Amino acid sequence: MTTTAAPWWTSAVVYQVYPRSFADSNGDGIGDLRGIASKLDHLERLGVDVIWLSPVYASPQDDAGYDISDYQAIDPSFGTLEDFDALLADVHARGMKLVMDLVVNHTSDEHPWFIESRSSVDSPKRDWYWWRPARPHMEAGAPGAEPTNWGSFFSGPAWDLDELTGEYYLHLFSRKQPDLNWENPQVRAAIYSMMRWWLDRGVDGFRMDVINFISKDVRADGSLPDGIVHDGALYGDGQPHYGCGPRIHEYLQEMNREVFAGRESAPLTVGEMPGVTVEEAVLFTDPARAEVDMVFQFEHVGLDHGANKFDVHPLRLTDLKASFGRWQAGLAESGWNSLYWDNHDQPRIVSRFGDDGEHRELSATMLATVLHLHRGTPYIYQGEELGMTNAHFESIDSYRDIETLNYFAEAIAHGHATQDDLLESLRVMSRDNARTPVQWDDGPHAGFTTGQPWIAVNPNSSEINAAAQHDDPGSVFHFYRRLIELRHTEPAVALGDFTMLMADDEAVYAFVRRLAGTELLVVGNFTDREQLVVLPAAEIWADAELVLGNYPDAGSVDIARPWEARVFRRLV
Incomplete structure (x- = not known):
């Protein structure tokens, strides 16, 4: 890839905003669009090129906005479409781009599509979701009668019984997040129409949530296969039957043709793909195949996992090198890497692979350097540029994340661990570690809100905050500025x-x-x-x-x- 032929995003840096925890403009304790707009000076000063906005769509907030009830409306907790348009215009005026989160493996169970789908077995939208009867010769609701033995990522079975129609619907995540049936061309057409609506509004691309889950391994008779039950597991592993499924490349190529092709400015497309291999990623990101520009893979952030993500093992650096090295080599000739440590689903990297005590600033800047100097597009998660740390909550009552709370309740119910051991694991790996409010200053609630924040502020905000770092040339913030500037000015960083x-x-x-x-x-x-x-x-x-x-x-x-x-x- 020559310097002249390289797409713009090879030398770009993306900054993820998790709106709920970024900045609150109206004192209700929840971050919002006007709050984001008020902090664009910070992002412009940092030097990032793209803002990736986690979901701000209408949602019951069962999974913090990843359960969408209206794809073309802004949730009132975040503001209005007018607020969004104003933010987008300001982002563009500063020379940055804005990428939306696209969540189309599933909707909320409060989305009109699902409400209609569950109304009757004869509903015109019945086949928009995965509805199946109980197993043959079993009564609906009986133990083990679910259509498959798949487990949900948020604990429990991946099927929920609907009492009205006596059938089960599939939900790989929360029971309030039913999976869409991409086998139905009407579903795909509706999604593509929605995507075009946002692009026409001016957004610059999409980060696609668990997009490699949209193709399920459906048999000729319409059934889905059971997964293997691993030692100690309560449910079968269904991922081999929906991760990078049989029609995934067909769907992404169709999406590219229907949504992205022919636009004057090519949108940025990033596919989040749990379980994706290097070989699969080469296919997904090969420009000649016209699928996505890059993928988020999870291999490196699973290296300290045991039986599950909360079974934490020490990182072996040679494992990290082997993983990154394999991805660098695999995508060297075709395709592209995304580079990240932190996001809304991962704990803070300085607490995870670094030292969030005496050497917090040094380890934060070392980790940033090693990551950003690889070949690929780096992603910064809000607060990472300040060296923000894990929350280290002492009580389960402090947590808000559905995955965390469900895991804790299930583990206690089945006697898998003591409460103290579970809390220790949560302090290391819970998603809420990344979701505490951004620490803007040393004032009340770290300058995030004038009200009561939806989740507690990290107590170390008096020492770790943006105001203290903005004018300190030796701060983590200014180190990130220099790191970003190096990518912008030295072609070997992007393309070497x-x-x-x-x-x-x-x-x-x-x-x-x-x-x-x-x-x-x-x-x-x-x-x-x-x-x-x-x-x-x-x-x-x-x-x-x-x-x-x-x-x-x-x-x-x-x-x-x-x-x-x-x-x-x-x-x-």
Whole structure:
């Protein structure tokens, strides 16, 4: 990929806004669109190119907006369509783009489509969702009578019995999030129409929630297969039958033709794809196939998981290198990587893979450097640029996330763990760690709201906040600014090839990026101790220029100080 031929997003940085927790303009304790607009100076100063907006559509908020009841309306808690249009205009006026979250694997059970679908087995929209009778020779509602043994991602079975019609509907997530049936061309047409409506309104693309789940492995008789029950699991693993299903490429190519093709400015398309492999991602992101520009994969954020995400294991750095290295190599010739540590579904990276105590700032900036210098488009989640940490809540009463609360209740009910052990796991992995309000200043509620916030503010907001960092050139915020500027000004960051170094080292992460006559050496120490940096042909870097580092001095090329990050450049 040459510099001239490269799409604009190869040198761009995306910033995710989770509206509920970003900034509240009216004192009701919930972030909103006007609150986002009031903080655009912060994002412009940071230097990001794209804002990805988590869902602001009308929703009962069972899953914090990922359960949508009207795709073409703004939820009143966030504002109005007029507020959205004003925000979009301001974003564009500042030279940034805005990407919407697209949630079309499922709707809310309060969406008019589902209300009509469940009204009768003869409803014209009955086949818009996955309705199935009980298993043969079993009575609806009896234990194990669900059409398949699949489990929901939010605990319990993936099927819920509707008493009115005596049939079950599929929900891979909350029971209030019924899955749409993409086998029905009317469903696809309605979704494409909605997408065109938003693009015509001026949005610049979509991040597509669990988009690789939309094609189910339906048999000729209309049934769905059971999943394998792994040791200790209550339900079968259905993902082999809906993850990257048999028609997924057909659907995405059709979407591209019907929604994106022929537009004057090509929208950015990002597919969130749990369980996607490198080989599948090559197909999804190959420009010649016209599916999506890049995918979110989950391999690297599952490396510290055991039996489930709350069964937390220490990260082995060699596993991280192997994972990132495999993705860098796999998408080197065709396709594109997305790069992320944090988002609304992941805990804070500085608490997870770094040190959120004594070395918080150093580990936050080291982790940022290592991530952003890979080949791909980096994503910053709100507060990551400040080095925000996990919430470390002490009580289950402090949590709000449906996944967290359901997991806790199910684990207690089945005696899988003590309450103290569960809380310890939640402090590490709960999605609510990422959803505490952004810490704007050291005032009441961190400047997020004048009211009572919907979820507690992290108590460390008095020390970690944007106001304290804006005018501190040594802050995490300003380090992110320099990191983003490097991507914008040095083509090797966006387009250079990638060579992993020290692949077997459990402490130091090192690699080289190379484009034409420029080489960049990136070194990151993932420990709180000095480490030897043993590079092949180390002497060639002796006189290299240090272009970025998180210590005030250059130090020594062959020694990495605790949580140190350095980027060297040499011309060849």
